[in-house]
Amino acid sequence: MSHDNLTAGKPAKPRVAVLFGGRSSEHAVSCVTAAGVLGAINKDKYEVIPIGIAKSGQWVLASADTAQWSLSSSSLPEVVPSAETVTLAEIGGEHQLIVAAPNEVPKELGTVDVVFPLLHGPFGEDGTIQGLLELSDTRYVGAGVLASAVGMDKHFMKVVFEAAGLQVGPYIAVTDRQWRKDPEAVRKQVDRLGFPVFVKPARAGSSMGISKVDSMEHLDSAIEEARRHDLKLVIEAGIAGREIECAVLEGRGTDAPRTSMPGEISVAGGGHEFYDFEAKYVEDNAAALSCPADMPEEAIARVRELAAAAFDAVGAEGLSRVDFFYTPEGELVINEINTMPGFTPKSMYPQMWAASGLSYPDLIDELIYLALNRRTGLR
Ligand SMILES: Nc1ncnc2c1ncn2[C@@H]1O[C@H](COP(=O)(O)OP(=O)(O)O)[C@@H](O)[C@H]1O
Ligand SMILES: [Mg+2]
Incomplete structure (x- = not known):
């Protein structure tokens, strides 16, 4: 921890850089x-330093005014580029934030003790930011490089889950080369899965680019839609089951991961065929969350046992939300792990902890505690 912001007699507060926005959809x-x-x-x-990442990838000092980042009916919040770029650099053995503008001497903004990457999707939740922080030995909240990358890729995630003995549904992975070289072979494989299928970009989130396809004639357009997000795809057999989620929080010290009470998402009453982007974020009452x-x-x-097993299977740290389908036969088929799940106060992950006795502010505090107390380097 840094000591340059000591005030007389008072220990310095840990400085937390909150990173948000980012390059993904x-x-x-x-x-x-x-x-x-x-x-x-x-x-x-804690002393909090909000840092926004513009869609271009530029890091900028951001406003701490929460109203600016909230969802309003008129527009979606967005980090806008600035003349001043923020970077993180190791200077004199400390992690310093530097702000630089053209033709100006760079200024130091002080040290950072821990970074809280509130980023979803590629270039944020997929190990890339984590790698950048690893390179400078900076502590950060959440999963490391490999766990983040595995949790982002719906194909490799299933490979790891299967190896750990978790039940995954029938699926195929389709690379750009496979689709361009022999689309008919892909169609044949899909036919063997049986309709309906879910066509997904391998690396996206918030249901972006996902379609439920009921027949062969709609397959190609669904594939093209998914390919707008990622050229690698996963196509899965549709699973009839309730959507059950569980929040996992790393244990302190050598303790096992902690799991919340499971919650359920239901879109049955909202007129959506599945838990799509609109049901997640746009329409107020399209999805019912219960915990x-x-x-x-x-x-x-x-x-809870399977959620903890999934967390360990990918080698997650900090937090993850693990999602299942609970079939009428009582089977629990794992759908996915999210290493940086939706984390607004209304999101499932904090809601499941709240229902399990851990409030949103305490959850944030615990995640920062875990990050501050973890080793840097190989763990
Ligand atoms: N194999 C499947 N069977 C049934 N429903 C599915 C299947 N895959 C996805 N869905 C539906 O689509 C939603 C989004 O899919 P998911 O894989 O969780 O993507 P994301 O990572 O974007 O959340 C799920 O919450 C569920 O409603
Ligand atoms: Mg999901």
């Missing part, structure tokens, strides 16, 4: 998350 969602965290973080305990989910006790125990 979930830019606005990340800004909304930042509004939640900036509003709830304990400012008596704890109404399930038999033993199923709840199983969800």
Whole structure:
């Protein structure tokens, strides 16, 4: 921890850089998350430095005014580029924030003890930012490089889950080369999966680019839509089941990961075929979130056990939300792990912890504690 911001007799507060926005299509969602965290973080305990990442990738000093980052009916929040660029550099053995503008001497903005990357999707949740922070030995909240990358890629995620003995549904992965070289072979494989299928970009989020396809004649357009987000795709057999989620929080010290009470998402009453982008963020009452989910006790125990197993399978740290389909036969099929799940106060992850006795401000505090107390370098 740095000591240059010591005031007489008072120990320095840890300085937390909150990173949000980013280059992915979930830019606005990340800004909304930042509004939640900036509003709830304990400012008596931490000094907070909001840093926005514009869609171009530029880092800029951002406003701490939560209203600017909230969702309004008129427009989506966005980090706009600035003449001043912020970078993180190691200077004199300390992690310093530097702000630079053309034709000006760069200024130091002080040290950073921990970075809280509130970023979703590629170039944020996929190990790239994590790698940048690893290079400078900077502590940060959440999963490391490999876990982030595995959790971002719906193909490799399933490979790892299967190897750990978790049940995944039938699927195929389709690379750009496979689709361009022999689309008919892909169509044949999809036919074997059976309709409906879900066509997904391998690396996206917030349901972006995902279509439910009921017949072969709609397959190609769904593939082209997904390819606008990622040239690598995953196509999955549709699974009939309730959507059950569980929040996982790394244990302190050598403790096992902690799991919340499971929650359930239901879009049944909202006129959506599945939990799509509109149901997630745009329409107010399209999805019903309930926690704890109404399930038999033993199923709840199983969800929690599997969620912790999934967390360990990818080697996650800090936090993750693990999502399942709970079939009428009582099977729990894992859908995905999110290493930086939706994190506004209203999102499932904080809601599941709130229902399990951990409030949103305390959750933020615990995540920062875990990050401040972890080793840098290989762990
Ligand atoms: N194999 C599937 N069977 C049934 N529904 C699915 C399947 N895959 C996805 N869905 C629906 O689509 C939503 C988004 O898919 P998901 O893989 O979770 O993508 P994202 O990472 O964008 O959240 C799910 O919450 C669910 O409603
Ligand atoms: Mg999902």
